[in-house]
Amino acid sequence: MATRIAARSSRSFRVPLRRIVIGVPLLIVLARCNRQDLPAGNPPPFPDVSGLESAVVDRIIDRRNAVVNELRSAAAWGRLGAALEVHEFVAEAIICYDRAAELAPDDFRWPYFAGCALLQSDPGRATDLLQRAVRLNPTYLPARIRLADALLSAGQVIDADRHYRESLRLDPNNAHVHLGLSRSALINRDIAACLAHLREAERLDPNDREVHTLLAAVHRQRGEESAAAIAEARAAALPPGGSIHDPVRDELTKEGVGSEWQLRRGGAYAAAADHEKALLEYRQALAVKPDSAIHQFLVGTELAVLGRDDEAIKHLQRAVELRTAYSQARHHLALLFAKIGRAQDAYTQWELVLADEPGNVEALVGLGTFLVRRGRFTNAVGYLERAVQLKPADAETHYQLASAHAGAGNAAAAELEIERTLELAPTHIGALTHRGLIQLRAGNATEAIATFQQAVRFHPTDAAAFNYLGMGYAAARRCTEAATAFRDGLEKQAEDVDLTNNLAWLLATSQRPECRDGETAVRLAQRLCEKTMYQSPRFLDTLAAAYAETGRFDKAMSYAEQAIVIVEQDSAQRGYLNELQSRRELYRARKPLRHD
Template sequence: MKRRPILAIAGVIACGVAVLTWKVWPREAAPPPPQPPAIDPAGVDPVVWREIEANRTEVERTPKSPRGWGRLGMVLLAHQFRSESLTCLARAEFLEPDDVRWPYYQALAVRRSDPEATIAHLRRAVATGGGGDGPRLLLAELLLQRGQTDEAAALFQAAQARDSSNSRAALGMAQAAFGRDDLSACMQYLEKAKDDPRTRKAAHTFLAEIQQRRGDRPAAEEAWRVAQALPDDVPWPDPLAESIQEMMVGHLEIVTHAASLLQQNRPDQAIPLLQRAIEDYPESNWARVLLGRAWLRVGNLATAEAVLREAVRRAPETVEAQFYLGVVLSEQKQFAAAIPFFRQAVQLKPDYALAWYNLGFCNKQIGKRGEARTAFQSAVDCRSQFAEARANLGELMAEDGETDAALDQLRQAILLTPKDAHAQELLEKIKKQSRHLSPR
């Protein structure tokens, strides 16, 4: 008996059942993609609002583009819409899971509010293998803060293996060794961190703690004294975070970013931002003062002077405008012209040690020794660890015949800055003069 036709009919029936089944029980549809978060425009700078809306429109036009979602998330994060940025950045990561930026920016968005989520986002960022050592070092530092020393040390060590001069990794390794009570290793790692402007203050502060634990109180006090005299550490560069900052628009955002660039000694990048801020917000004296400082930093003194004079004209009560105009004039050796601006700065802010110092310096240059001495003394009174003010004060005291007081000031200046060759020279000179004049 031939059965092939029966099999064929059975197959047709099976297909029909499958079709009917599909029609009766359809597969569950995929969830629709999220919508861009809604932002209330009330109170938002119009310039910022336009930027957000432009990027939202782009997402709505190309909803499957990870770059569109990511850029909207970056714009929102740049303008402090942190929770709203998370929806966009998570969608960008879903569409493009191998891009380090999307989990890293989610970590930045929640870093202040949710340490556990921050670490989870950073683990995914590190797993992509991109972004250089920045995400790894940030993850290591957060793990170290939470007592997960071994994992943190492995991340720091990997960064050091790639770049033996990485002082941030060296500082982290020192902190991990301190957690194991390995003080010898601490000291070795700190040697790699104590001279880098990005880590030296933290390294000397930590060194004081190590010396204290070792029981060496004089060494601890010396390290603490050096740490206090050092300026704040320069922020560690973060190219990924800088991409967020570059998206800032609006007055507050631009000026804040420009101030950060100046702190990192990158005035050439701050100048166009500040020029744009002044064009968009002509009444912003803050932007004007920062622009004057930026032109000063790149050595364009004439432009810096013009900008700062306008800042002083518009808002004479602005301490920084008075001070930096004085600096620009003194840099041009117009010492007498600079004095009124430094004097006005200390009248507005009596504890402004640097303004007192500059006032003393300018008076000294034009031969007004009494005024200079008073200003240097005021600088020391405002900041007892102001080594340069002490050295200048000591020099003037010696010229006035106050040898003991002069020697005391110079010794303290050298304790604060042991490598100050000028203070050392003055000290030796006054000592010789004192021995020569003393009765035998």
């Protein structure tokens, strides 16, 4: 038997497969392979498969038998190589790829697959194989990028730079290529070129951790400590770097079988937001290992994403039964309990996590955010401040802490956390709109409008960004631009109730006659009231103002009265009740409402 090499071939196959003893008798396996009946010549390799899942053994045997039946088929040898590689039999896979390359010397895939498989265990030979693959197919970008990366790692900067520049010609918008060029420029001490390529890479892929890590190093080399700290913080908040988009290499994943490969494919589907397919893969893996806490957890999380909360809770509860100290499962269970209104159960799950792991940032942020939504702002501040101390580079945690401070009445602390959020994540929609609202409340409508315009640029489909922009224009008494902002938002999100209500209110109550349109306001407000069964005092208030604008004051008084009856039942809305009563009297006097 050939010795098994545990080296990983590429970033596509970096998760180790766990062996599961299944009791497949090796004698039966060998008999099925008919090794004594092989034709003359070099036989295809057969590794030690004892201890593997039956699905993996069957796949390797099937692919090997196909080679035995067609010893001169490059495709059969290549498929066997792929089946061996994805199940971590790298040495045996290389034998197959080499034989496929002998049989089909013009097919770039075989030296390419072999080169990728050897990148970590034998980088010198891997580079030679990748060069051969690029000569055979000079326009296949992933092969050229991998070759350039390998050359740069080997210190062959000139050759690496040449291949990166050819890659850039093939795809000028490839972030990985710009990152490679920035590295070669840094080695050549061309800091200006390095920064130019890094900024382009950041523009093309702002969530690439490696880009921000290298930016931090370059800024620090230039003595720019503040910029370096910001880049480091952004890098720390991002997951490890992504893989190269490689359709040819990705074909190998189809050879992966067994529960571990079902988990991998499920993870890939989940990352691509194809949650139905992810759930299917995870369920198949769970069928093989029903007592696996991780399998129960993964099925539960996908069900939660799909909105199947009751099923998700059952699987997550099973996960924590199987592994009591499974903090991640408890955290997700708490999130689900919070979502469906089981507040005490949610609180209990988070407390259990924190009892075992006082520094669990996920639980601290989850519980803190939960308390903010329940109006317990002072308690929330304590949890979120601990989370920020433990993970100072997480923008979302700073934003939640800002919300807690704002709710607790500490405006200065809230503003400070908003600015910290935007240092770490300049496009954070919540922080941008919060900053704009702070500016608006301070009477700085022009600054607020600029901030809201930024939010719209960064988030062109976000209803809240357009809504706040419209509010900013309205506060500046620029009603035409306000109406345009609300309408632009409704083009993106036609059913958004805030945009609809604010547009109706503007059309009904604007001080400027050219901005008023009572009939349109009535139509918009009626639609909102119908949606809410005429139980929303806010929408009833808008409908009353719209009818007053059209001169139908009896209807205006009627809807104002309905809003008053609803609000009278809520002592927390006493101030709003006074407003509604004043408006009703205005309509009784047969006067429309005019509002700044």
